[in-house]
Amino acid sequence: MCRNIRPLNNFEPPATGAEIEAAALQFVRKVAGTTKPSAANQEVFDKSVAEIAHITAHLLDDLVTTAPPKTGTARARAAVRYGRPA
Template identity: 75%
Template sequence: MCRNIHALHNFEPRATDDEIDAAALQYVRKISGTNRPSRANQEAFDHAVAEIAHATRHLLADLVTTAPPKDREVEAAKHRERSARRFATA
């Protein structure tokens, strides 16, 4: 999984449209192998991002869980700590 795509399900507050769009963009960039499509491919690229964002919104709306929602700040702190350990200099 691409490191820039993060879980969006079961958070409080819920994932924003911007977060969903950013995840869709990262996904399309990853599978297309390009950060910036050529003019010839721009329309297909943008369409793919919109379709994936649309499907993601439906997925997040339909998922069910009994687990309590995760706190965004707590999860962000865990990610920062893990990153600090991973990239710490000896």
């Protein structure tokens, strides 16, 4: 599951809230060992995703780098490479 978490730092445009949320969801799924929690665990599962997304957004805001920002997404690069619309 964690191989679906993509690096989110140093991109132009910056990572969106949806991308951060998706990474947090994948992380919680991996740690919990389930893709769909039981009804008894749904609330704590959702709370964990929200908290990790919040912390991740702060992390991305505070990281400093001297490297030039990466542009585009893998989908956009693949579209150029294979001549397909993104």
